[in-house]
Amino acid sequence: MTEAPRLNHQVCFALYxxxxxxxxxxxxxxxxxxxxxxxxxxxxxxxxDEPRSVRELGTELGLDSGTLSPxxxxxxxxxxxxxRRSAEDERRVEIHLTDQGRALSERAGAVxxxxxxxxxxxPAELAQLHDTLGRLTAALHSAI
Amino acid sequence: MTEAPRLNHQVCFALYxxxxxxxxxxxxxxxxxxxxxxxxxxxxxxxxDEPRSVRELGTELGLDSGTLSPxxxxxxxxxxxxxRRSAEDERRVEIHLTDQGRALSERAGAVxxxxxxxxxxxPAELAQLHDTLGRLTAALHSAI
DNA sequence: CACAATTCAATTGCGCACAACTCAATCAGC
DNA sequence: GCTGATTGAGTTGTGCGCAATTGAATTGTG
Numbered sequence: 001m002t003e004a005p006r007l008n009h010q011v012c013f014a015l016y017x018x019x020x021x022x023x024x025x026x027x028x029x030x031x032x033x034x035x036x037x038x039x040x041x042x043x044x045x046x047x048x049d050e051p052r053s054v055r056e057l058g059t060e061l062g063l064d065s066g067t068l069s070p071x072x073x074x075x076x077x078x079x080x081x082x083x084r085r086s087a088e089d090e091r092r093v094e095i096h097l098t099d100q101g102r103a104l105s106e107r108a109g110a111v112x113x114x115x116x117x118x119x120x121x122x123p124a125e126l127a128q129l130h131d132t133l134g135r136l137t138a139a140l141h142s143a144i
Numbered sequence: 145m146t147e148a149p150r151l152n153h154q155v156c157f158a159l160y161x162x163x164x165x166x167x168x169x170x171x172x173x174x175x176x177x178x179x180x181x182x183x184x185x186x187x188x189x190x191x192x193d194e195p196r197s198v199r200e201l202g203t204e205l206g207l208d209s210g211t212l213s214p215x216x217x218x219x220x221x222x223x224x225x226x227x228r229r230s231a232e233d234e235r236r237v238e239i240h241l242t243d244q245g246r247a248l249s250e251r252a253g254a255v256x257x258x259x260x261x262x263x264x265x266x267p268a269e270l271a272q273l274h275d276t277l278g279r280l281t282a283a284l285h286s287a288i
Numbered sequence: 289c290a291c292a293a294t295t296c297a298a299t300t301g302c303g304c305a306c307a308a309c310t311c312a313a314t315c316a317g318c
Numbered sequence: 319g320c321t322g323a324t325t326g327a328g329t330t331g332t333g334c335g336c337a338a339t340t341g342a343a344t345t346g347t348g
Contacts, residue, residue, distance in 0.1 A: 005188060005252065005253065005255060005256045006188070006192060007185065007188045007189055007192065007204070009256075009274075010188075010256055010259075011166075011259060011263075011270055011273060011274050011277075012163075012166040012167070012170065012256075012259055013185065013188075014273075014274050014277035014278060014281070015159065015162050015163040015166050015277060016163050016166070016167070016181075016185075017206060017277070017281045018159050018163075018277045018280050018281045018284070019159040019160050019162075019163035020206060020335080021280075021281045021284035021285055021288075022156045022159050022160070022284060023156075023160070024284070024288055024336095025284050025287055025288060026156070027336095036303065036304075037160075037304090038303085038304060038305090039303095039304095041157065041160075053326080053327095054326075054327060054328095055325085055326060055327085062161060062164060063304090063305075063306090064305080064306065064307090065326075065327050065328060065329095066305075066306060066307075066308090066327095066328080066329080066330090067303095067304060067305055067306075068327090069327065069328050069329080070303080070304085070328090070329095071303080071304075074303080089313075089314070089325095089326085090312080090313060090314090090326095091312070091313045091314070091325065091326040091327070092313095092325095092326065092327085093326080093327065093328095112156070115155070115156050115284075117287070118283060118284050118287030119155075119280055119283055119284065120279065120280065120282075120283025120284075120286075120287075121276070121279065121280060121283070125276060126155055128276075129155060129158075129273075129276050129277075129280070130154055130155045130158050132265065132269060132272075132273050132276075133155070133158035133159060133161075133162045133273075134158055135264060135265065136162050136165075136263055136264070136265060136273070137158065137161045137162045137165045138264075139262060139263055139264025139265070140162070140165035140166060140168070140169050140259075140262050140263065140264075141165055141168075142264075143169055143261075143262030144165075144168055144169060164305085168306095171306095180332095180333065180334080181334090182333085182334060182335090183333095197296085197297095198296075198297060198298090199295085199296065199297080207334090207335075207336090208335080208336065208337090209296075209297050209298060209299090210298085210299080210300085210334095210335075210336060210337080210338090211333095211334060211335050211336075212297090213297065213298050213299080214298090214299095214333080214334085215333080215334075218333085233295090233296085233343075233344070234296095234342080234343055234344085235295065235296040235297070235342070235343045235344070236295095236296065236297080236343095237296085237297060237298095289348100290347100290348090291346100291347090291348095292345105292346090292347085292348105293344105293345080293346075293347095294343100294344080294345070294346085295342100295343080295344070295345085296341100296342090296343080296344095297340100297341095297342090297343105298339100298340080298341090298342105299338100299339080299340075299341105300337100300338085300339080300340095301336105301337090301338090301339105302335105302336090302337090303334105303335090303336095304333105304334085304335085305332100305333085305334080306331105306332090306333095307330100307331090307332090308329100308330085308331090309328100309329080309330080309331105310327105310328080310329075310330100311326105311327090311328085311329105312325100312326090312327090312328105313324100313325080313326080313327105314323100314324080314325070314326095315322100315323080315324070315325090316321100316322090316323080316324090317320100317321090317322085317323095318319105318320085318321090318322105
């Protein structure tokens with residue numbers, strides 16, 4: 001009665017493959033910036049507004065301190081961010097951009113175009129995909 | 145000019161988030177089977193047809209031997225597969241299901257329904273999402 | 289046949305992801 | 319003010335994911 005599910009019929013595998021392919025397309029461009037994809041995501045958040053605490057970055061990106069703490073140390077080693085204990089709440093660590101970290105945003109401006117060029121989808125399809133994925137992610141999160 | 149790249153960056157992050165959310169929804173069900181998500185994907189391929197070489201599994205799943213070799217050893221330790229050197233070509237390692245590995249497919253039949261239930265999307269939307277993701281992945285791969 | 293090139297699996301090294309835990313700082317109740 | 323609960327960051331351990339390398343088996347070419 002219960003049949004073995006088939007790989008190619010599964011939406012979850014399609015998501016898994018597409019996500020890996022997207023980061024693979026970004027990899028060569030991000031290599032030039034000296035960033036990995038998760039590091040790039042952290043920098044994107046900081047370029048929007050900084051400083052941000054580790055907690056805030058985690059909420060924004062869906063990552064916990066087990067992932068972020070060593071990642072942020074690597075960004076600090078690269079000279080892109082600075083980690084400072086908050087004065088008001090000494091439990092918090094505020095992540096500040098360095099001048100070098102701020103300057104990197106200019107070189108990163110062309111990164112997203114890479115995916116647009118490679119996607120092979122119309123702007124309308126991309127917009128619909130984005131919308132569907134957003135609703136899917138929200139529904140999945142509320143199911144956990 | 146800054147509009148399209150912005151949208152596409154969001155599509156990339158939307159893929160990353162949706163993929164993580166999907167595996168998070170599967171996690172409790174797969175825990176009951178004693179499998180991780182990538183291990184489940186390998187079992188899906190083997191349930192369709194076996195034995196398969198490490199190379200074939202890698203082509204099917206987009207994974208290399210650096211990922212698959214230790215993963216397959218863990219599946220062997222669990223008693224779900226057996227690794228045998230091929231007689232015709234001694235470079236190849238054929239992955240065979242054990243009786244226990246074959247039996248697990250029955251308990252796995254209900255797994256995909258979990259995502260469908262939690263997705264909050266209509267069957268038509270899920271089908272369209274699957275189609276769009278397939279075309280996106282193909283286009284991205286041809287761009288690497 | 290010889291032997292260089294290729295193929296296949298395994299290994300090493302690095303960087304996520306995530307669960308489980310520790311520890312200090314803060315807050316809430318009394 | 320005290321004390322128990324909570325919060326925030328860090329650490330440890332396990333398992334991917336991928337690049338680069340190794341080494342054995344096979345194939346292609348002269």
